[in-house]
Amino acid sequence: MNEPIYKKVAPPEGYSAPGVYATTLDKLVGLARANSIWPLPFATSCCGIEFMATMAAHYDLGRFGAERLSFSPRQADLLMVMGTIAKKMAPIVQQVYEQMAEPRWVLAVGACASSGGIFDTYSVLQGIDRVVPVDVYVPGCPPRPEQIIDGVMKIQDLIKSETLRRRYSPEYRSLLEKYGIQPIN
Amino acid sequence: MSNEEVLKQFLEKFDASDLHASESFDMLTITLNTGRIHDAIKFLRNDLGFGFLTDICGIHYPDAEKQLGVIYHLHNLQENIRIRLKTFVTIANPNVPTVTDLFAGANWMERETFDFYGIIFDGHPNLKRILNVDYLDYYPLRKEYPLEDPTREDKEDHFFGR
Numbered sequence: 001m002n003e004p005i006y007k008k009v010a011p012p013e014g015y016s017a018p019g020v021y022a023t024t025l026d027k028l029v030g031l032a033r034a035n036s037i038w039p040l041p042f043a044t045s046c047c048g049i050e051f052m053a054t055m056a057a058h059y060d061l062g063r064f065g066a067e068r069l070s071f072s073p074r075q076a077d078l079l080m081v082m083g084t085i086a087k088k089m090a091p092i093v094q095q096v097y098e099q100m101a102e103p104r105w106v107l108a109v110g111a112c113a114s115s116g117g118i119f120d121t122y123s124v125l126q127g128i129d130r131v132v133p134v135d136v137y138v139p140g141c142p143p144r145p146e147q148i149i150d151g152v153m154k155i156q157d158l159i160k161s162e163t164l165r166r167r168y169s170p171e172y173r174s175l176l177e178k179y180g181i182q183p184i185n
Numbered sequence: 186m187s188n189e190e191v192l193k194q195f196l197e198k199f200d201a202s203d204l205h206a207s208e209s210f211d212m213l214t215i216t217l218n219t220g221r222i223h224d225a226i227k228f229l230r231n232d233l234g235f236g237f238l239t240d241i242c243g244i245h246y247p248d249a250e251k252q253l254g255v256i257y258h259l260h261n262l263q264e265n266i267r268i269r270l271k272t273f274v275t276i277a278n279p280n281v282p283t284v285t286d287l288f289a290g291a292n293w294m295e296r297e298t299f300d301f302y303g304i305i306f307d308g309h310p311n312l313k314r315i316l317n318v319d320y321l322d323y324y325p326l327r328k329e330y331p332l333e334d335p336t337r338e339d340k341e342d343h344f345f346g347r
Contacts, residue, residue, distance in 0.1 A: 087318045123317060128210045 012160070026164050033077070033103065034159040035065040037152070040076035042096065044083025047110035050142040051082050059145035064152055067178070073099040078155060085125045097132040098181055102167045105155050106134045109148055111141045133175055163182035186264045188213040198228055214269040221342060222272045223282040226257060230287055235259040235268060238284070241294035244263065247328045249273070253304055255281050269307035283308040301326035 008093060014023030039061075043051055054061050055069070065134055070076040073096045097106065108128055111117035114137040116126035128134060135158055138151035166172055173183045192206055192213060205216040215236035217225055229235040239258035246252055251273035260267050274281060283306040284291045295306045295314040306312055318327065 060256065088316075 013123075026162075027160070029164060030160040030162055032129060033158040036077050037064070037105075037155065037159070038064045038068050038070050038076050039066050039078040039080050039107075039152075040070055040096070040100070042083075042093065044081075044089075044114060045110075045112065046141045047082035047113070047140075049144055050081065051109065054145040054148045059149060061149060061152060064156065066148070066152065071137060073097070074101060076100055077103065078105045078107060078152075080107045080109055081113040081128050081132075082109040084117065084119055085128055085167045086122075086123050087125050089126045090128075090131045093128055093133045094179070094181065102184055103159075104130055105136075105158065107136050107138065107151050107155055108134045109138045109140075109151065110143060110150070111139060113137075114139060117141060128154055131179060133179060186261070186266055187231075188266070191266060193262065194233060195225075195228070198232075199225060208347055212267050212269055212272065213311050216273070217273040218281055219272050219281050222255075222257075223284060223287075226259070226268060227287055229259055229268065230272075233261065234263055235261045237262050237265075238288040238290050238294070239267070241284075241291055243262075243298040243304055243326070244326045245302060250275075252276050253279050253302055253327075255298060255304055257284070276303075279304045280307050282306070284334065285309060300324075303327065 009173050011021070012023045014021055014027070014029035016022075041048070041051055041055075043049075051150045053059060057143070061067075061119075073079070079097055079099075079100060082094060097104070107130075108114045112119060112124070113128050114134075116124050118141070120126065136151050136154045138147055143151075167184075188208060188211070192215075195215065196204075196206075199217075199221060202219050204221075207214050215225070227340055239260050240256075241258075242256050244254040244256060245340040246254065252278060254273040257270040258267065259270070272281060279302075281304055283295060283305075285295065285308070292310070293315060295309055296312060298304050298316045299306060299309075299312055300317050300326060313319070314321065323330075
């Protein structure tokens, strides 16, 4: 019988002693942020239904700390865009992204949010990365809940490895300016 | 009331010149010219009881002489009779009188027909695009575009192996 392979999450690098673990502040804050993501489910189409299944009991995204969904961008960390975004909706997605407080991440779920999907028409925005900077793309039409969870886990990896000063860096400012979004600081 | 009676009462009021009536799938269809369409709908609504406007849509026949058409579907709820009215205009002069004074629901339906076919409804209170973005500079459902527009910037050719 093969032993099941569980991916165990390794602790961040640091020095440990009985009762003490010393690591950098980046890693500690990253660990805290990664395990308590508050997503904003921007569910538009079919991918939204797969997200409903992901949040439900069987696939449970709440295990990863994303238990508290927020429909207010002011209180959310992760903008999950799930579904087809029309060109008329594009400025609204950008407005929702602008209202989120730093640090914020964007997950594009599904083919339509990543690239317009099969809807290469006059009315569909060919990917939300035309209006907001995207961190992780989850392909699929629709992606299975396991794939959406994989996307969230990749966001967690990004969060854990992010430096504290990233949002103040000139590269990040120029990234936002490329989209016409005012940097907060 | 049956379709024949409706048509008989209609023809008493509107003479049959430049008018074409037919029946398709048990639904009476009358094609009129643009000058009479408003009075025809007014007569049907007030005198014959067709008080429900089901739909206004447009159509584009690229091979016809009058290429653009507006099609109205009316329904008499008391007697359960439906009727279809068609009127055709040219692309150069796509003007049709509005029926928003008769049916409030025609407001958005005519805006949708304008948005997709470019048919101008004279007298409409707010004729602007409703479903498409405002900066769209063509009328999408007209049949004058090739299936794939090579100048459109939405499609990135290298993803499609071209």
